[in-house]
Amino acid sequence: MARSTTDAQGAALAHRAAAIILENKGTDVVVLNLKGVTDMTDFFVIASGTSDTHVRALGEHVFEDMKKEGTAANHVEGLTTGRWVLLDYVDFVVHLFHPSLRQFYQLERLWADAEIVHVGGQR
Numbered sequence: 001m002a003r004s005t006t007d008a009q010g011a012a013l014a015h016r017a018a019a020i021i022l023e024n025k026g027t028d029v030v031v032l033n034l035k036g037v038t039d040m041t042d043f044f045v046i047a048s049g050t051s052d053t054h055v056r057a058l059g060e061h062v063f064e065d066m067k068k069e070g071t072a073a074n075h076v077e078g079l080t081t082g083r084w085v086l087l088d089y090v091d092f093v094v095h096l097f098h099p100s101l102r103q104f105y106q107l108e109r110l111w112a113d114a115e116i117v118h119v120g121g122q123r
Helices: 009-025 052-068 099-105
Strands: 027-033 042-046 075-077 085-087 092-097 116-120
Touching: 009 027, 009 052, 009 085, 009 092, 009 116, 042 099, 052 092, 092 116
Parallel strands: 042 092
Antiparallel strands: 027 042, 027 116, 075 085, 085 092
């Protein structure tokens, strides 16, 4: 699918998704800037919840709040289980993890060439 925003708009939307996660007590929130690393998307927003229920709730909050603000997800996976929720907005992808799965998959390490932007003064 073709990109739907400018670079600045995509960055702002990714940071808005991160802010929604923080507002709902998501933890270890980072934004990976993937420009120049992959053509798949420009940003990953990665965060953890404290339980399956919390991960599901974070996904629902991001999905609903972004939709209300005029940005609908292109693809959604994992909302029913809450272990790993993926919300694909084309220009950015939100990954919400149960802490054990985040540790296992280590997306930040897998995408080590990307610039890591820590969000909300965390880490």
